[in-house]
Amino acid sequence: MPYPHILHHGAIDGVTGSCHQLKMDAHSSLLIDCGLFQGIDQKEGGGEITFSLEGVDALVVTHVHADHVGRIPYLLAAGFKGPIICSEPSAKLLPLVLEDAFKLVFSRDAHTVQRYLQQVRRQIIAIPFDQWFCVSESQALHARVRLQQAGHILGSAFVECDVRYPETETDQRFVFSGDIGASHTALIASPRSPERADILILEGTYGDRLHEDRKKRQALLEHAIDKALEDHGTILIPAFSLGRTQDLLYEIEDILHRKSLIVPGRESAGDDVSLPINWPQVPVIIDSPLASRLTEVYRELETFWSTDAQQRASSGRKPLHFRQLITIDSHAKHMQTVNYLSSTGRPAIVIAANGMCSNGRIVNYLKAMLGEPRHNVLFIGYQARGTPGYAIQKYGPRGGYVELDGENCSIRAGITTLGGYSAHADQSGLLSFVSGMNSWPKQIHLVHGEISAKQALARELTKLYATQNLPVDVLIPTSDPQSALQSQQFDKQR
Known part of the structure; x- marks a missing residue:
């Protein structure tokens, strides 16, 4: 040869x-x-x-x-x-x-x-x-x-x-x-x-x-979160721990920063979910120990960021470590969060691994929330054939079901795909x-x-x-x- x-x-x-x-x-x-x-x-x-x-x-x-x-x-x-x-x-x-x-x-x-x-x-x-x-x-x-x-x-x-x-x-x-x-x-x-x-x-x-351009994708993301606030639902974002999670945090911080200038935040309403919640209070939850650790390394490697990202950080903003960001490490805290969000009307944004819903903590959220119309699953990455993410993306809009951990789960939550977030x-x-x-x-x-x-x-x-x-x-x-x-x-x- x-x-x-x-x-x-x-x-x-x-x-x-x-x-x-x-x-x-x-x-x-x-x-x-x-x-x-x-x-x-x-x-x-x-x-x-x-x-x-x-x-x-x-x-x-x-x-x-x-x-x-x-x-x-x-x-x-x-x-x-x-x-x-x-x-x-x-x-x-x-x-x-x-x-x-x-x-x-x-x-x-x-x-x-x-x-x-x-x-x-x-x-x-x-x-x-x-x-x-x-x-x-x-x-x-x-x-x-x-x-x-x-x-x-x-x-x-x-x-x-x-x-x-x-x-x-x-x-x-x-x-x-x-x-x-x-x-x-x-x-x-x-x-x-x-x-x-x-x-x-x-x-x-x-x-x-x-792909959609960046301005359009950010507008669509903002609209999806606005709807979650109105519906008192959770936005579930299956995301790979590395790359997609950090890009998404960077984009959400930009929206939150702009919203906070338009709608000043008020004091936290505590656990009274009957009170409205606005953008400055919406929690952004990273429920992935690996994603949290990788995000820390991303912050340490700021010298490898783009010029625009470095300028944002130098102005005093924290693109990967903003106030509303919550990280969850232990399995017990993870299950507590799943139960709380599925049983209350507190809006939240949850980013959890893995990106194709085949395993990881996102599966527990999906099993608890896919059957409720007030929640929304937001796909921002490619879903390979044969993965649960692909099935949810394909059959969810038809009111179908997906198999998760051997269970058939009905899909009543909203299903949204934002192609512009592809890496x-x-x-x-x-x-x-x-x-x-x-x-x-x-x-x-x-x-x-x-x-x-x-x-x-x-x-x-x-x-x-x-x-x-x-x-x-x-x-x-x-x-x-x-x-x-x-x-x-x-x-x-x-």
Whole structure:
């Protein structure tokens, strides 16, 4: 088999399990991400590593969402002892995420967890953005990587990998996009394109649609909370602990700040729920110990925030630590909060993990509140096929039901989806990521997306290249090799 070439070990039939292997020669390769399969993408055997680790020199992490790093505990259990290369913010966040994953799957024993985390920290190598790092150097092969900000979550990066063969004086540049952020994110800087790529591995999560703009999404969020205040209901927001939660807090703080200038707050009404409650008093509850810990790290990494976010903080505002913010740690306090909000008319905003409603504390809220029309479930993130979140989103508006913890729960609560809060680039953003390069890739692999989204993006990419009279091979890898060939030919014909 000729070198270099790419093997895809996940995120080819859906949007989870990102893991790509760059085989540089017969003895050396790199892994880019090692994510968990979720929802309908889940495999038998859980997250066990089913490919050989022989010759894997390093793991390069684009960002620390579970669908990109959730299989790392299995990777270490399979014997991987090489470096885990990531950005400086990701190096702070990764141990927290992996600790949570380890406890869920392997052990909650404190000593076992600590030994595991010590091993993780020994293997992590944090590299600054925009600096080359050598990963392999021999007489036959020189390879280096560079991380550039991807604008998805704090610390997220796309990976540039230069592979050079001195004996033949040939070289190629691979770019692995990871997850490209939306251009309208406020807390972190928007993504920029790499200067060039020969081969691009590009995500296609929203390759078939466009997002609402930021002003519209904030107006819709404000309207949803206004309705909750009127209905004396709770807004349940299933959110990933990392990235989406912090972005949402940043947006809510902005609304609360503006509202407090228009409607001055009054003294708390205590527990008398017969009294009206206005915006300055509405509690914003983070019910996720992991989300609370990650938010603390976000605050510590303020130097990596966007310029606008840093200016807001320097003016005295606390975008991630405002007065109405309540964090809940213990399970007992969590259940007390669920019971209180479900049995009273006190409006509240609850942000709880996990983002696709498949497990975590959001499930208890849903079981208690889905059957009541005064409550509202607000989706701000992608719901993968096969997850309860997908079922609620699809069947909720029809008055259907969803299975949670083996129970069929009727859906009477309002169901709202705000697409503008996606942390992924939409079709326009993905096309701009390519067109912003000085030298466009000759080959593009579309991964991390449903087949319809990737096919739509493939068509738009071929149209884009046609405007410049440039050739391109757009490949849609799949677990069915024949389907991959058909996809390649389909795109060439366009």
